[in-house]
Amino acid sequence: MNQSKHFPADFTWGVATSAFQIEGASAADGKGPSIWDTFCRQPGAIKDHSDGSIACDHYHRYQEDVALIAALGVDAYRFSMAWSRVQPDGKGAWNEAGFAFYERLLDALEANHIKAHLTLYHWDLPQGLQDDGGWMNRATAHRFADYAAEVARRFGDRLATIATHNEPWCTANLGYGNAQFAPGVADARQAIQVSHHLLLSHGLAMTAMRAVGSKAKLGIVLNQWTADPATDSAADHAMAELEYARSVQWFMDPIFKGRYPELALRAHGADAPQVHDGDFGAICQPIDFLGCNYYFRSWCSAATPPLPAPGKEGFTDMGWEIHPQGLTELLLKLKGEYDLPPIYITENGMANPDQLVGSEVPDAGRIAFVRAHLHALQAAMDQGVAVHGYFLWSLLDNFEWNSGYEKRFGIIHVDYATQQRTFKDSAIWYRDFIASHP
Numbered sequence: 001m002n003q004s005k006h007f008p009a010d011f012t013w014g015v016a017t018s019a020f021q022i023e024g025a026s027a028a029d030g031k032g033p034s035i036w037d038t039f040c041r042q043p044g045a046i047k048d049h050s051d052g053s054i055a056c057d058h059y060h061r062y063q064e065d066v067a068l069i070a071a072l073g074v075d076a077y078r079f080s081m082a083w084s085r086v087q088p089d090g091k092g093a094w095n096e097a098g099f100a101f102y103e104r105l106l107d108a109l110e111a112n113h114i115k116a117h118l119t120l121y122h123w124d125l126p127q128g129l130q131d132d133g134g135w136m137n138r139a140t141a142h143r144f145a146d147y148a149a150e151v152a153r154r155f156g157d158r159l160a161t162i163a164t165h166n167e168p169w170c171t172a173n174l175g176y177g178n179a180q181f182a183p184g185v186a187d188a189r190q191a192i193q194v195s196h197h198l199l200l201s202h203g204l205a206m207t208a209m210r211a212v213g214s215k216a217k218l219g220i221v222l223n224q225w226t227a228d229p230a231t232d233s234a235a236d237h238a239m240a241e242l243e244y245a246r247s248v249q250w251f252m253d254p255i256f257k258g259r260y261p262e263l264a265l266r267a268h269g270a271d272a273p274q275v276h277d278g279d280f281g282a283i284c285q286p287i288d289f290l291g292c293n294y295y296f297r298s299w300c301s302a303a304t305p306p307l308p309a310p311g312k313e314g315f316t317d318m319g320w321e322i323h324p325q326g327l328t329e330l331l332l333k334l335k336g337e338y339d340l341p342p343i344y345i346t347e348n349g350m351a352n353p354d355q356l357v358g359s360e361v362p363d364a365g366r367i368a369f370v371r372a373h374l375h376a377l378q379a380a381m382d383q384g385v386a387v388h389g390y391f392l393w394s395l396l397d398n399f400e401w402n403s404g405y406e407k408r409f410g411i412i413h414v415d416y417a418t419q420q421r422t423f424k425d426s427a428i429w430y431r432d433f434i435a436s437h438p
């Protein structure tokens with residue numbers, strides 16, 4: 001099957017990473033601590049008791065890594081900036097040595113004609129701001145807008161896109177709802193209030209970045225899924241509808257429609273967020289692009305115990321169901337509900353228990369996964385969804401948050417003892433797939 005002929009010639013092919021997961025150098029050159037540095041020290045927080053202090057040592061090996069990106073033949077690289085590297089406390093003085101690292105990285109990308117797609121916030125809040133209340137403190141939204149404006153002022157002309165947040169659903173629900181992620185709070189009411197402050201910070205940052213005249217396209221990256229009822233029962237349908245409202249629409253409606261979805265708001269009851277006059281006006285800014293991260297669908301069963309997802313195509317090493325057609329369904333659903341800007345699939349990929357065999361890393365499962373998802377993406381595009389690019393998660397095996405280094409998402413294998421990088425079969429496949437693109 002020659003899928004490539006269906007993708008437009010100017011389609012962007014990319015790979016993605018985030019700062020905390022690869023950079024290491026967690027205290028180098030004036031960097032301040034982030035909430036993930038703190039969280040990793042909590043006993044039991046990270047499955048393999050690891051942390052991000054070295055990770056892939058990308059901070060020191062960025063040139064080698066950019067050479068690997070170039071060897072893949074991709075057009076673009078999506079990465080994030082560690083806020084506490086460039087502003088150690090999250091407020092006050094900027095750290096020039098931190099900015100200098102990102103300048104060197106941009107120089108290397110430019111020298112290789114690779115477009116830079118930056119995420120401002122991929123979960124690593126400066127600890128200094130956490131000490132002031134973190135995302136529960138409304139003032140953090142204003143600090144974030146200051147940071148966004150400074151980055152856009154310095155780098156806006158060198159970046160293809162700037163995303164405010166990566167997956168604010170995770171920041172709120174895993175960071176504050178069930179304590180799986182930093183800062184490790186388990187309180188439903190706080191999670192909902194945090195989601196509002198994140199949305200507010202997104203809107204304030206959009207306005208602040210536009211005010212400095214940034215040339216980069218500006219948007220946000222959301223993790224999204226369809227919510228499928230396990231059976232035809234009314235209870236399962238109701239559960240699926242509510243799940244979709246609480247996750248996808250909860251972030252999309254404020255941005256595109258200037259309000260929260262009624263169904264979810266009612267379900268939150270007394271936990272509904274405190275919203276100030278003018279907040280929705282601030283949040284509902286036009287965005288130049290929407291980043292969509294797609295990994296799995298949400299499977300909704302009201303039975304006790306819940307009916308398991310069928311998993312006809314299997315599950316990944318994360319235990320996530322492989323369901324490519326959900327990507328087609330999701331994109332078509334979004335197109336029906338919102339006046340969408342261009343979409344990038346900013347993350348898609350899978351964890352696999354990959355191992356070096358000689359000098360090779362066979363990962364046929366990942367190749368099949370990516371191929372099937374590209375096929376699903378193409379189906380949505382054929383039906384009129386304007387998708388401008390696809391970023392495979394991830395360039396490298398890396399620190400997979402509370403799973404530590406046990407889960408491998410890279411198309412490039414990393415031997416953490418030696419920092420040796422090795423192309424997996426999927427990297428070679430992706431390179432050849434892109435090369436066959438006209």
Ligand code: FCB
Pocket residue numbers: 018021166167170223293347393400401409
């Ligand atoms: C996403 C995150 C990314 C990575 C992948 C597997 O939710 O944005 O950092 O952990 O999942």
